[in-house]
Amino acid sequence: MNARHKQNWAALSDVGRIRSHNEDAYLADPPLFVVADGLGGHEAGEVASQLAVETLRDHAPRRPDSNALARAVRAANREVIRAAREGIGRSGMGTTITAALVEGTHAVVAQVGDSRAYLMRGGTLTRITEDHSMVADLIRSGQITEAESRIHPNRSVITRALGTDPNMYADTFEIDGEPGDRLLLCSDGLTSMLLDTEIAKALEEHSDPAAAARELIRAANHAGGQDNITVVIVDLDGGTSASHGPRESERRLRGVVKVIGWLLLLALVVGGIGAATYRYARSRAFLITSGNDLVLYRGVPGDLGGLSLSWQLDSGTIAVSALSPAEQARLAEGERFDSVAEAQRAFDDYERRAPADVHF
Numbered sequence: 001m002n003a004r005h006k007q008n009w010a011a012l013s014d015v016g017r018i019r020s021h022n023e024d025a026y027l028a029d030p031p032l033f034v035v036a037d038g039l040g041g042h043e044a045g046e047v048a049s050q051l052a053v054e055t056l057r058d059h060a061p062r063r064p065d066s067n068a069l070a071r072a073v074r075a076a077n078r079e080v081i082r083a084a085r086e087g088i089g090r091s092g093m094g095t096t097i098t099a100a101l102v103e104g105t106h107a108v109v110a111q112v113g114d115s116r117a118y119l120m121r122g123g124t125l126t127r128i129t130e131d132h133s134m135v136a137d138l139i140r141s142g143q144i145t146e147a148e149s150r151i152h153p154n155r156s157v158i159t160r161a162l163g164t165d166p167n168m169y170a171d172t173f174e175i176d177g178e179p180g181d182r183l184l185l186c187s188d189g190l191t192s193m194l195l196d197t198e199i200a201k202a203l204e205e206h207s208d209p210a211a212a213a214r215e216l217i218r219a220a221n222h223a224g225g226q227d228n229i230t231v232v233i234v235d236l237d238g239g240t241s242a243s244h245g246p247r248e249s250e251r252r253l254r255g256v257v258k259v260i261g262w263l264l265l266l267a268l269v270v271g272g273i274g275a276a277t278y279r280y281a282r283s284r285a286f287l288i289t290s291g292n293d294l295v296l297y298r299g300v301p302g303d304l305g306g307l308s309l310s311w312q313l314d315s316g317t318i319a320v321s322a323l324s325p326a327e328q329a330r331l332a333e334g335e336r337f338d339s340v341a342e343a344q345r346a347f348d349d350y351e352r353r354a355p356a357d358v359h360f
């Protein structure tokens with residue numbers, strides 16, 4: 001678990017109980033607070049969410065200005081698209097983003113995807129954002145209920161994200177708060193595990209934001225912890241005014257760390273495929289379709305410097321058209337997993353959900 005907190009805010013992220021990577025990213029740098037949930041294959045999701053948070057930090061206004069915050073989100077979107085095009089991360093990688101700019105009891109929120117913002121006032125929890133997801137659309141059109149959405153096979157399909165559409169825009173919200181109001185930003189790893197009433201209870205019972213954040217993470221893990229869980233809690237009591245940005249020395253240090261990161265990557269590429277890369281590939285797995293054939297490989301899709309790092313383990317025929325468009329797209333490109341066991345489970349699941357039509 002990694003955590004940051006001050007008297008009137010807390011930020012906490014946990015990998016959960018199933019995933020081996022944390023693809024969520026967050027920022028708590030008053031007056032700016034951000035949660036981002038990376039998508040599109042494990043390593044790439046991490047790159048996308050981190051890049052989006054960093055770009056947003058560099059472009060965000062220092063006052064609650066919703067248009068300026070939305071512009072910063074668009075800059076983050078362009079940056080994720082550019083990075084994928086230049087081969088950083090992976091094409092098709094993306095991220096949600098939910099950002100709040102807080103000044104006293106006034107806040108603006110910009111949001112894309114299914115990471116949410118809530119406002120807690122006097123024991124009542126109100127959802128500020130509306131998820132950009134397939135199940136949210138189905139709930140809005142009356143086709144399924146909130147309870148059904150929690151077990152819907154396409155519950156993780158989101159309809160708007162950073163990293164895919166250059167014309168993407170963020171929804172923005174203004175909060176004219178009162179002292180004592182509490183703002184919560186969170187990834188779907190929290191809201192897919194806990195009902196709003198359970199979230200409200202944790203926020204109500206813990207006046208210390210750090211304690212409330214710990215309790216939310218504990219409860220989400222207790223309920224299954226099926227995804228990465230990130231929570232940012234900000235008490236709107238006037239203590240989060242735009243008093244300071246990142247210090248210049250801190251910015252410079254971050255810049256240096258970034259440059260060292262790129263140099264290491266460059267050394268790895270120039271030096272050829274190292275043992276570490278080989279070991280890494282051996283620990284991974286992916287599923288890919290070719291026509292109606294679903295193939296399970298150990299390794300990573302594509303090749304590195306002309307060298308293929310994949311080994312076929314299993315294959316089968318499925319009815320690819322029975323899967324959602326998002327799943328089809330993912331499988332056509334190669335859906336990545338952290339382990340062979342995880343990929344094997346997904347393989348079995350696809351075979352079960354999209355059995356091939358057998359004609360004699």
Ligand code: MG
Nearest residue numbers: 037188189227
């Ligand atoms: Mg998530």
